[in-house]
Amino acid sequence: MRLLPTPLDGAYLVEAHTVEDVRGYFARLWSADDLLERKLDAALAQASLSHNALAGTLRGMHYQRQPFGECKLIRCVRGAVYDVIVDLRAGGSSYRRWYAVELSAENGRMLYVPEGIAHGYITLVDDSDVLYFLSAPYRADHAAGVRWNDPGLGIAWPQSPRVISERDSAFPDYAP
Secondary structure, eight states, rough: OOEEEEESSTTTEEEEEEEEEETTEEEEEOOOOEEEEEEEOOOOOEEEEEEEEEEEEEEEEEEEESSOOOOOEEEEEEEEEEEEEEEOOOTSTTTOOEEEEEETTTTOEEEEEEEEEEEEEESSSSSSSEEEEEEEEEGGEEEEETTTOOOTTOOOOOOSSSSOOHHHTTOOOOOO
């Protein structure tokens, strides 16, 4: 795995190393050794898959409150998404900054998201599937979020959502 720093402290764009032959390719998506080498959380407690039927589906901006924070490694395995992270870790050099990248089945990129960073995405095409590797089990009692279009965060989304859950649309603006 090749880890490329993003503007947010501890968040990385990840490119999987692929080995190709006449059958296609083989790619390692998770490597504890590669993560530990960078002093990143390499725990793997849960893997989840999100299917999104329609382009313009927005999920986010989600995070887990302490003491049940989680790191995520995210990959779009079918379709394409505009993936966004926002640093909610007060006191850090990238606090309240956001970063976005297109993740697609075609480009095979992944995004490593450390604890304390909110995550969300909007689908760019129909039938997009997103795979999550999580460092801690989901805890509904510690699930939280901030509004996807909070003017104080100023995220530049490529489009407005066509589909969004009631829960996600009701998240408040960010207040530390």
